Amino acid sequence: MHRTYENEDLVVFWNSEKCRHAKECVHGSPDTFNPAKKPWIQLDRAENKEVWQAISKCPSGALGCVYRHGIEVTVDAENCRSLAFDGDKQIGECEYEKVGDDFCIYHTAVQEEYGGRGIAKRLVYKVIEQAERECMNLTATCSYARKVLEK
Numbered sequence: 001m002h003r004t005y006e007n008e009d010l011v012v013f014w015n016s017e018k019c020r021h022a023k024e025c026v027h028g029s030p031d032t033f034n035p036a037k038k039p040w041i042q043l044d045r046a047e048n049k050e051v052w053q054a055i056s057k058c059p060s061g062a063l064g065c066v067y068r069h070g071i072e073v074t075v076d077a078e079n080c081r082s083l084a085f086d087g088d089k090q091i092g093e094c095e096y097e098k099v100g101d102d103f104c105i106y107h108t109a110v111q112e113e114y115g116g117r118g119i120a121k122r123l124v125y126k127v128i129e130q131a132e133r134e135c136m137n138l139t140a141t142c143s144y145a146r147k148v149l150e151k
């Protein structure tokens with residue numbers, strides 16, 4: 001399962017398939033990472049610095065984190081894409097097609113001046129989450145999306 005969790009400043013990526021249950025996250029920020037709660041990641045329970053440090057100790061790569069930079073990322077399932085916005089301005093997209101029981105991501109792009117902020121990964125994660133919600137398999141011909149799926 002893949003999920004993103006956000007607060008005003010941070011976006012946390014979570015890939016349950018990679019988790020080795022070493023609990024470094026739980027020890028590092030027990031109010032944020034609590035497997036007994038739903039959702040198990042609650043970003044409003046601790047300072048961002050504590051959350052970031054706890055994530056940096058995750059030994060498996062199951063957790064990742066980027067700053068939001070005020071960028072909104074949403075899924076537009078009707079049009080088979082996720083979109084990134086800086087205010088009203090669309091600055092990135094990730095597009096997929098439905099083929100039988102598969103989603104296939106064929107294009108991911110973020111405007112050059114917004115590069116290096118993890119926006120492309122956020123776009124791909126939104127599509128992964130949508131595929132999981134609809135119980136669809138996910139493949140990619142887009143080389144960037146393929147890298148995210150393989151990580």
Ligand code: SF4
Pocket residue numbers: 018019020021022023024025026057058059060061062063
């Ligand atoms: S630190 Fe990483 S590997 Fe360990 S429990 Fe947390 S998410 Fe899983």
